[in-house]
Amino acid sequence: MPYTQEEQLDIAQQRCQEQGLRLTPQRRQVMALLLGHQGPVSAYDLLDELQREHQPGAKPPTIYRALDFLVSAGLAHRLASTNRYLACDHLACDHGHDAGTLFLVCDECGAVREAPMDASLRRQLNRSLDREGFRANAQPVEMHGRCQSCA
Secondary structure (H helix, E strand, O other): OOOOHHHHHHHHHHHHHHOOOOOOHHHHHHHHHHHOOOOOEOHHHHHHHHHHHOOOOOOHHHHHHHHHHHHHOOOEEEEOOOOEEEEOOOOOOOOOOOOOEEEEEEOOOOOEEEEEOOHHHHHHHHHHHHHOOOOOOOOOEEEEEOOOOOO
């Protein structure tokens, strides 16, 4: 059974506490806005919503600080290729993102699916990078194409 938005926010709160972090009311509001979207959303769209629903005087740094916090806490993701944000699909599970996350981005309908990266794929990728003398930071991998519905 899927979790309600309030349950997801409570899970996010718990994740923050486990990491010694604080999910402030403002960060919680931004997380709620992210959870309200089915797919990725731009920071400026979130800012517009935040201004309409909670803080009429909110400025861009407000939303970017909150989003940076949510991403660093593992509660949200930033898709670099589209510069959009989305709530983590797996808030309630203990998978972490250490092994890497794979985002499947449909160029047709814009849908994004989050999938844990297979450990063998991660090892192969690291071997390729090692051969090139390159050490990657823990970054998600984005694959663009067509989802099953659009193919």
